[in-house]
Amino acid sequence: MISLPLALLKAIADAAEGAYPKECCGLLIGRDDGAGALVVTRIVESDNFAAGGAPDRFEVDPQVRFNVMRELDADTKGGHPRHRIIGHYHSHPDHQAQPSGHDLEMAFEPDLVWVIVSVVDGQAVHATAHVVDRDGRQFREIPLRTTDWSPYPVRAGGINNSGESQ
Numbered sequence: 001m002i003s004l005p006l007a008l009l010k011a012i013a014d015a016a017e018g019a020y021p022k023e024c025c026g027l028l029i030g031r032d033d034g035a036g037a038l039v040v041t042r043i044v045e046s047d048n049f050a051a052g053g054a055p056d057r058f059e060v061d062p063q064v065r066f067n068v069m070r071e072l073d074a075d076t077k078g079g080h081p082r083h084r085i086i087g088h089y090h091s092h093p094d095h096q097a098q099p100s101g102h103d104l105e106m107a108f109e110p111d112l113v114w115v116i117v118s119v120v121d122g123q124a125v126h127a128t129a130h131v132v133d134r135d136g137r138q139f140r141e142i143p144l145r146t147t148d149w150s151p152y153p154v155r156a157g158g159i160n161n162s163g164e165s166q
Contacts, residue, residue, distance in 0.1 A: 004040035013124035016091035025058040087113030107132040
């Protein structure tokens with residue numbers, strides 16, 4: 001699972017809408033929460049450096065990534081970086097928020113999460129998160145939650161199949 005503050009999800013959606021009809025992209029910075037989930041603490045927007053300016057491709061500016069890596073290496077606690085690049089985000093203009101075949105071809109780092117935002121007619125409509133399997137053969141969707149998420153409340157007693165209170 002990956003979680004991020006609602007404000008960061010909104011910033012990603014805003015970037016996706018602003019880049020439309022091209023793809024936006026950026027980095028997800030965060031940490032492991034110690035229970036197997038990843039927590040995004042900030043995002044770093046990048047210009048899209050896709051070769052030829054293709055509207056259906058993305059590439060994070062290598063200088064942006066290098067600068068972030070240098071900054072994260074300098075921010076240590078007990079000799080270990082406190083945060084790391086945990087993934088990246090990009091948009092799919094007028095397509096689903098699912099990884100494309102090209103995304104799979106470009107998935108060289110199995111430890112990174114791919115957050116994908118679907119933008120339809122200039123409006124962000126859906127976001128999903130994915131990881132590539134260790135063998136690099138396919139993506140697997142993982143839960144994407146905002147940090148203010150909580151499960152639906154459960155009514156005490158409930159209602160049985162005939163519609164009567166228990």
